[in-house]
Amino acid sequence: MEQEIRLEGVVRPDDALRDPYMYLPFSVPARTTRLHVSYDYTEPVTAPFGLGPGNRIDIGIFDPRGAHFLEAPGFRGWSGSSKKQFFIAPHEATPGYIRGPLFPGEWNLMLGFERVQEDGVRYDVRVGLTVADREAPDADPAATLPDAVSPAGRKPRQSGGKGRFVKGDLHCHTVHSDGLNTVEDLARNAIERGLDFLAVTDHNTNTHHEDITRLSRLPILLIPGEEVTTYWGHANMWGLRDWVEFRCPDAESMQKVQRFVLQKGGLISVNHPKSVGPPWLFEQWSGYPCMEVWQAPWRFYNWESLERWDLLLRRGERVVAVGGSDVHSIPPAPPMHPHGLGNPTTWVYVEGPLTEDAVLDGIRQGHVFLSDDPPGPQLILTADADGDGRFEKMMGDTVEAGEGQRVSFRVRAIGGAGRKLWLVCDGFPLDIIPLNDVDSVYNFSLELSGRTYIRAELRGLRGRPERGEVIWAMTNPIWLNSDG
Numbered sequence: 287m288e289q290e291i292r293l294e295g296v297v298r299p300d301d302a303l304r305d306p307y308m309y310l311p312f313s314v315p316a317r318t319t320r321l322h323v324s325y326d327y328t329e330p331v332t333a334p335f336g337l338g339p340g341n342r343i344d345i346g347i348f349d350p351r352g353a354h355f356l357e358a359p360g361f362r363g364w365s366g367s368s369k370k371q372f373f374i375a376p377h378e379a380t381p382g383y384i385r386g387p388l389f390p391g392e393w394n395l396m397l398g399f400e401r402v403q404e405d406g407v408r409y410d411v412r413v414g415l416t417v418a419d420r421e422a423p424d425a426d427p428a429a430t431l432p433d434a435v436s437p438a439g440r441k442p443r444q445s446g447g448k449g450r451f452v453k454g455d456l457h458c459h460t461v462h463s464d465g466l467n468t469v470e471d472l473a474r475n476a477i478e479r480g481l482d483f484l485a486v487t488d489h490n491t492n493t494h495h496e497d498i499t500r501l502s503r504l505p506i507l508l509i510p511g512e513e514v515t516t517y518w519g520h521a522n523m524w525g526l527r528d529w530v531e532f533r534c535p536d537a538e539s540m541q542k543v544q545r546f547v548l549q550k551g552g553l554i555s556v557n558h559p560k561s562v563g564p565p566w567l568f569e570q571w572s573g574y575p576c577m578e579v580w581q582a583p584w585r586f587y588n589w590e591s592l593e594r595w596d597l598l599l600r601r602g603e604r605v606v607a608v609g610g611s612d613v614h615s616i617p618p619a620p621p622m623h624p625h626g627l628g629n630p631t632t633w634v635y636v637e638g639p640l641t642e643d644a645v646l647d648g649i650r651q652g653h654v655f656l657s658d659d660p661p662g663p664q665l666i667l668t669a670d671a672d673g674d675g676r677f678e679k680m681m682g683d684t685v686e687a688g689e690g691q692r693v694s695f696r697v698r699a700i701g702g703a704g705r706k707l708w709l710v711c712d713g714f715p716l717d718i719i720p721l722n723d724v725d726s727v728y729n730f731s732l733e734l735s736g737r738t739y740i741r742a743e744l745r746g747l748r749g750r751p752e753r754g755e756v757i758w759a760m761t762n763p764i765w766l767n768s769d770g
């Protein structure tokens with residue numbers, strides 16, 4: 287038996303401003319075997335990147351197990367505004383939605399009003415239910431929800447291995463949200479591009495994590511992630527297989543999400559905090575461990591993020607700079623942007639086997655530099671804190687020195703010829719050194735008193751000189767502590 291339910295209404299900008307999420311309850315009878323939803327609304331945004339006039343309504347769904355904030359056990363998927371219809375059945379579902387039992391009871395469609403024009407928006411949702419006449423003979427014992435936690439992804443990718451930098455991309459999207467490729471397409475492309483790890487961070491859902499587990503035999507470390515996509519800014523989460531809450535209208539709720547992620551052993555980052563992108567508006571959110579200082583090619587407004595990050599560092603906030611391509615399509619899918627996976631690349635120092643934990647730990651410690659592309663350039667900042675000639679401290683570490691004592695630093699730049707090495711201390715350039723060699727080592731020493739951090743950048747032209755310089759590579763800071 288087929289059943290159709292129609293849910294219609296009008297929402298005004300004021301309503302959306304009070305609460306951008308609206309729940310439309312409907313009832314699912316026993317023996318439902320398939321749920322299909324399609325929706326439409328008046329005057330959708332048509333301009334690229336969702337800019338310009340028009341309305342935009344996102345969609346998601348919760349089953350009767352509950353939709354409460356933070357741990358909504360009934361979460362069954364979200365597709366933003368990227369899909370006009372979806373279905374859920376016991377053994378399959380549209381990517382972004384969780385297959386499994388269609389529990390009888392009250393379900394809730396959730397609409398997210400991202401943009402509403404002055405004269406309001408009319409929405410029209412149709413829910414189609416297929417209900418069996420009698421219980422299926424096997425009562426569908428296989429219709430269990432996908433396992434949220436799989437230990438497979440935590441297995442080492444390589445055994446042994448001494449300390450080295452591994453490279454990857456921390457931000458990309460697939461068909462599970464608004465990307466155009468499968469997880470496997472992206473993983474294979476990342477291998478071709480020479481990456482050691484790839485974090486897949488679809489918007490507001492975790493259904494791609496199953497693919498990550500399924501593809502664990504590929505010669506690349508796939509890290510589960512989610513781009514927590516709110517109407518006030520985006521944040522990447524890495525390392526959990528759980529779904530992570532995104533219905534955050536203020537810094538306080540974002541803080542709760544952060545606590546949830548960190549307590550479960552994941553990591554979280556502010557994404558693309560610049561005016562294009564969308565911007566980051568949770569000014570009161572604090573204590574986040576990472577910031578996506580470099581998203582997409584450098585010229586894509588990353589100077590703004592860099593300036594924002596430097597202000598945090600000057601206040602002594604140890605926020606680790608990471609990079610992410612935010613790729614939504616690669617060939618042969620139609621192009622959505624002019625760059626690929628690994629633009630930029632995040633390099634993380636790991637010791638021992640290459641595992642999810644090793645990469646996330648390296649990031650936590652700030653043992654990280656960023657480069658324009660997977661082949662480089664590479665930029666590594668180290669320090670010899672005790673004067674024994676061994677440069678045992680690196681980016682993310684702290685060096686200590688007594689009053690008036692100088693500490694030796696070393697920068698190695700591979701692929702820096704024809705570009706300039708910038709040494710940045712407390713937000714200001716300390717020195718700018720032209721580089722002539724493909725592989726250069728630059729040594730300098732510094733008295734630490736009154737200084738907070740030192741970091742390095744590789745800057746140079748790209749394309750026509752009048753377009754100015756870009757950053758080709760940058761390090762995280764070494765923190766400076768002088769006693770006294």
Ligand SMILES: [Zn+2]
Nearest residue numbers: 520557563564
């Ligand atoms: Zn984003």
Ligand SMILES: [Zn+2]
Nearest residue numbers: 457459513612
């Ligand atoms: Zn993204």
